[in-house]
Amino acid sequence: xxxxxxxxxxxxxxxxxxxxxxxxxxxxxxxxxxxxxxxxxxxxxxxxxxxxxxxxxxxxxxxxxxxxxxxxxxxxxxxxxxxxxxxxxxxxxxxxxxxxxxxxxxxxxxxxxxxxxxxxxxxxxxxxxxxxxxxxxxxxxxxx
Numbered sequence: 544x545x546x547x548x549x550x551x552x553x554x555x556x557x558x559x560x561x562x563x564x565x566x567x568x569x570x571x572x573x574x575x576x577x578x579x580x581x582x583x584x585x586x587x588x589x590x591x592x593x594x595x596x597x598x599x600x601x602x603x604x605x606x607x608x609x610x611x612x613x614x615x616x617x618x619x620x621x622x623x624x625x626x627x628x629x630x631x632x633x634x635x636x637x638x639x640x641x642x643x644x645x646x647x648x649x650x651x652x653x654x655x656x657x658x659x660x661x662x663x664x665x666x667x668x669x670x671x672x673x674x675x676x677x678x679x680x681x682x683x684x685x686x687x
Contacts, residue, residue: 566662567593567605573666579673588652590643601653601673604640605662612637613658 562584571594574581582595592602608618612633622629644654653676657665 562593564605564607564659566607566657566659569662569666570594570603570605570657570669573669577670579670588650589646590640592647592654596673599653599673599676600651601655601676602647603655603657604644605657605659606640607659610636611640611658613660616658616660618660 571581571583574594574596579596580598582597584591584593585595588595588602590602590604593605594603595601596603606613608616609620610633613619621633644656647654653673655669655672655676657669
């Protein structure tokens with residue numbers, strides 16, 4: 544049972560951002576400091592990637608662990624109320640992510656997924672990931 548009213552829950556959920564989140568901003572600032580220039584949320588690409596590095600033919604998704612179901616992460620818990628709704632929603636999110644990544648890969652894009660819980664620990668590998676991804680056959684990677 545939810546501890547807050549439906550109105551409070553609605554307000555809380557309405558405040559959740561899909562763009563310019565704190566983890567995304569950390570990644571963007573780091574990329575800019577490294578000299579990378581990029582586009583944001585391109586509507587021309589499947590999935591509207593958070594960051595598009597056209598020169599490197601690389602896209603970066605900064606995924607929230609809760610919404611995109613990061614396996615093994617404590618933030619990927621399921622709410623206790625309306626469980627069927629949430630499970631269906633999360634399943635759709637994960638399936639959509641897979642389809643979008645596959646479409647990007649089929650178009651020759653290198654896809655990097657950075658999980659919200661890993662941003663601070665993994666940010667140092669980003670430059671190498673972008674550069675090495677451009678020279679390999681494998682296109683989808685999560686940060687090591």
